[in-house]
Amino acid sequence: MDWSHHRFRSLWLLPAPPAAVYGSLERVEDYPRWWPQVRAVTRLDDATGVLTVRSVLPYDMTFTARETRRDPASGMLEAALSGDIEGRARWTVIPHGSGSLARYDQVVDVHKPLLRRLAVPGRPLFRANHRLMMRAGRNGLLRYLEAV
Numbered sequence: 001m002d003w004s005h006h007r008f009r010s011l012w013l014l015p016a017p018p019a020a021v022y023g024s025l026e027r028v029e030d031y032p033r034w035w036p037q038v039r040a041v042t043r044l045d046d047a048t049g050v051l052t053v054r055s056v057l058p059y060d061m062t063f064t065a066r067e068t069r070r071d072p073a074s075g076m077l078e079a080a081l082s083g084d085i086e087g088r089a090r091w092t093v094i095p096h097g098s099g100s101l102a103r104y105d106q107v108v109d110v111h112k113p114l115l116r117r118l119a120v121p122g123r124p125l126f127r128a129n130h131r132l133m134m135r136a137g138r139n140g141l142l143r144y145l146e147a148v
Helices: 018-026 028-034 113-117 119-147
Strands: 005-014 038-045 048-053 061-071 076-083 085-096 099-110
Touching: 005 119, 018 028, 018 076, 018 085, 018 099, 018 119, 028 038, 028 048, 028 119, 061 085, 099 119, 113 119
Parallel strands: none
Antiparallel strands: 005 099, 038 048, 048 061, 061 076, 076 085, 085 099
């Protein structure tokens, strides 16, 4: 087993229409406005950006996200990731009751040297760190959608 390989899934129930949620998620450059752990986004072109994220643990992750799919009809956004992590991330936004369900799937291999060295003993902490980041993202997006 490669201890630096991770699969994550997060489900965000949001009381906003799918189009509003999708619209917020497709504007990656706005993530730092509502997602505290997304520290910086630098757009390189219409489909590519460099993101720096940091959650509770004291390390930054910097990676390039290149859009590979944008399909508002199906509610899907997908990006290839490279840098400190390599793999893919996908948002799928669907109607749920009177609001939306935003599903985030990520499959990545960690390339950051320190995190690779700590892969086995640190795995539970890294996974908890990711859960905390995703919880803060959902709460931030909820506040952002309410304010808009």
